[in-house]
Amino acid sequence: MTPLLEARGLTKRFGGVVALDDFNVDVLPNEILGLIGPNGSGKTTFFNVVIGIYGVDAGNITFDGADITGASPQAIYRAGIARTFQRSRLSLPLSIFDNIMVGNHKRLNQGLWFNLMQRKEFKRELDDNYRAARALVEVFEPRLADKMFEPVAGLPMIDRRRIEICRALINEPKLLLLDEPSAGMTHDETSELMSDILQVRDRHNKLTIILVEHEMGVIERITDRCVVLNFGRKIAEGPYREVAADRQVQEAYLGVAL
C-alpha cells in the first residue's frame, strides 16, 4: 500500500539542538498512528514541520503523491492536512460557529465582492455551512449545538477540545494531526473524547490520524501502530504491545539500568 504521508531523512535543528534527526516515517491510509516519546523528543516539532510552520534542514515529505517539503501552512492545509494544538488555540472571544468556520476556510468564498455585495448568495453559503457545522458538533456533544453563537471563552476544557477537533474536521481533511488531545483533561473526559473521534472516523472512513499522546492507555486503545521518538530519532516502530516491550523504549522513558 502506498503511504499517505512519507517522511524521508527529516532533520530539523534549532541552533545546536537537533530536534529531528534523520527521521523516516510512513503513514498508511486510514491508519491511526501513535507518535510517542519522552518530552522534548521531537513529536511536536515533527507536526510543525509537516504543517509547514517550520522549514526543514534536510529531508523531504511527500503527502498524497506530492512533495510538500517547504510548502506554506496555507498550501498544506489546502492539500488536506489539519491539526489540533497541544495547548488549545481557539479564538476565545469568537463563537463556536466562528471557530469552526476558520477551519472551513478553503470551502468559503473569499472574494471581496462576494462577501460585501452579494449578501443573498453569502446568506445561502452561510446557511449551508451552519448546517454542516451543527451536524458535526452534534456528533461530539449535542448540548453544544444549541450554543453555536456563544463565545468559546466560557466553555470547559473538554468542550474546547471538541470544538478544536471540529475545526480540524469540518473540511474533511485526509490527514488529522492530534497533538496531545488529553492534555488538561481528566481520564474519563479523555476516554469520551477518543470515542467521539473514533465515531467521526467511522463516518467518513478516509481519515488518517497521527496521534501524539502521553496517556499510554489512549495509545493502546486506539492506535494501529506506534512510532517511538527519542532525541529526534526513531528508536522503535510497531504495534503498541511490541513497542512497549522494547528495551530501548523502556530505557528512553525510564533511564538506563545501571
Place this chain on the structure above:
Amino acid sequence: MAGAEPKSRASVWPGIAALVLATVYAIALLAVETQQFIMGLLALAIVAVMAANWLGLLASVGRSFADRENVLGVLAILAAFTVAAFFREDHFVLLLILTVLLYTVATLGLNIQFGYAGVLNFAGASFFGIGAYTSAVLNAHTAVPHLVVLLFGGLLAALIGSLLLLPVLRTRGHYAALVTIAFALLLKTFLEVNDVLGGPQGLQVTGMRILGWSFNDNIAIGGIELSFYMSYFAVSMILLVGAFILVRRLERSWIGLNLDALRLDETAASCFGVDTARWKITAFTLGNFLIGIAGALFGMVGGFVAPNNYTFADSLILVSILLLGGIGNPWGVAVATIIVVVVPEKLQTIQEYRFLLYALLIIVVLLFRPEGLLPRQVRRYFPGWRP
C-alpha cells in the same frame, strides 16, 4: 463579547426610545451655552446612563439594536438630520456636527485596521491629512469633479499607506505601531519643508462645487435660510452611512472572520489556510482609504490645511475614540466620537485640559470597562439571524 441570547427577535421599541432620547439630549446639549447648564447636562447623562445600565435598560436597547439594526439605522440617520435641521442656521454647531461625522468615518477606517486585523495605526491623522492635501491641490490646479476628488483623497491615502505595508507586515504588534509613528513624524516634517505644498503655513482648500452649485454659499429655499454647512452635512452623512455599511458587512462576512482569526492567533490562522499577509494588506489599505476620503472632505469643509492640523496628537485622539467606544463596534465608534469631539468644544472651561480629560477618560474606561463603552458583540452574520 456577550453570551446567550433569547430565541425570539428583540423588540424595536427600546432602540427607538433610546434614539429619541439621544436626539433630544443632543439638541439640548448643543443649544445650551451657559457653562453651568452644560455641566449639569453632562452630569445628568452620566447618571442616566448608569441608572439605565443598573436597571437593565441598556441591555434591552443593545438587543434591540442587534436584532433590528436596519430599521434603527434608518431612524438614526433621521435623528442626525433632525439635529442638523434644528441648527440649520448655526455655522458653529453644524461645523461641530460635521467634525463628528467625518471623524467617525476616519475612526471606522481605523477600526478595520486595529479592531479587526489588529494592525495598530498611529498615523490616522496623517492619512486624514493626505486626503485634505489632495483636495487642496486638486481643487486648486485641476478641473477634477469634487466628488471624484474625495475618491482620489482616499486612493492617495491608501497608496501612500502601501509604502508602510512591507515594514508593517514584517513586524508584529507594538513594532508595527512604531512603524506608523515613524511615518507620522516623517510625513509632518516632509510637509513642513515642502514649499510646493505650502510649507508650515499650509494651503487653502477651495470649497466643494457639484454641477456648478457651490457648497460655500448659504442656501435659501423659499423663505428659509440654511447654513452652507447643510450641503456638506448631506454629503458627510452619505459618506458615513456608506462607511458604516461597508464596515458592518466586512465584519459580518468570511473576511471579517479571517481578520479576527489572524488578529487573535496568526499561527493558528495560517494552519487553516488564512492568507495573513493578504488580509492585513486588505484591512490596512481599506482603512486608509476611508480615512483619506474623510480627510479630503474635511479639508473642503475647513477650507484650509496645514501640517500642524494633522499631528501625532490627533492620531492619538482617533485611537482613543476607538478604545473608548468599543474596539470593533461601529456604533460604539459613533458614540465615542460624539463624546470626544463635542464635550471639550462645549465645555470651554476645560478646552486647555482636554488631553488630560481624554487621558483620564481612557484610563477609567480601561479600568472599569476594558472592552469600551459599547463592547463588540459576538458575530451574527445578519441582524437578528437565528438559524
